[in-house]
Amino acid sequence: MSTEKTTPADGHSYELTRTLAAPAAQVWRAWTTPDQYAQWAYAAPGSVEMDVRPGGVWKATVVTPDGGRFPLTGSYLEVDENRLLVVGMDVPGKPEPAAMTVELEEREGPHTQIVLRQTCDTAEERDSAEQGSTMLLDSLGAFVTGEAKG
Template sequence: MSDGHSYTLTRTLDAPAAAVYRAWTTPDAYARWAYAAPGSVRMDVRPGGAWQATMVTPDGTEVPLTGSYLEVEENRLLVVGMDVPGRAEPSVMVVELDLDGPKTRIELRQTCDTVEERDMAEQGSTMLLDSLTRFLAEGPTA
């Protein structure tokens, strides 16, 4: 992965790690903050388990996504593989959670093949973290 173009995003969220983890791993909660079409999210959160979601872009375009969980440590780590058409290997995103008192430090890392792919992924991940921050501030019920 070190040959590619990487980004790392870090935030401190005003929520315990368990709440952040549930937001990432509960289909209804994930759909509410991650720009997914309602009812489109399926998650089998375990190493080798599959996931799918249909993301909705700001202009209303629906983008179906699929992948699998490569590593799972409850309330601490998700390593998510995202299927990429035309590529044998998935694109991998690492979501790491660390307790910071009553808050949670979240770090997203991804390595991409090109600068353009990295820039698009980083922009999308920034939007996700912004939305997750708002979702957690509203007090998720999932």
């Protein structure tokens, strides 16, 4: 798995690029199937619900390493199977969801290049979101290559 990081000039956006040793369809299923998502995305078993279509909703309860639980909710803003997922994440106190874009591109091997982008309101929010996204991509990469804990 290769890793690349790019932070655009505005300072409140980030972009993470990875190449995973798995076909795009496998990466897509890991990201859009509740039981698979729960295995790599730090979600409590049974807490993940997904209606993967534009306007469909999702929810998951994230479990932190210290045992804290944080319920997350949102909707799917754009869906193009095996290629593009724009996920809206509800943010308390904000009228619009925070959008995270996940692009998949099939490469030879089979490999998949995944590009994750998000724009945040502040540098602090960006840093926190980027750290969380980096952890997710690390875990996703291990999961799709069979290196994840069982």
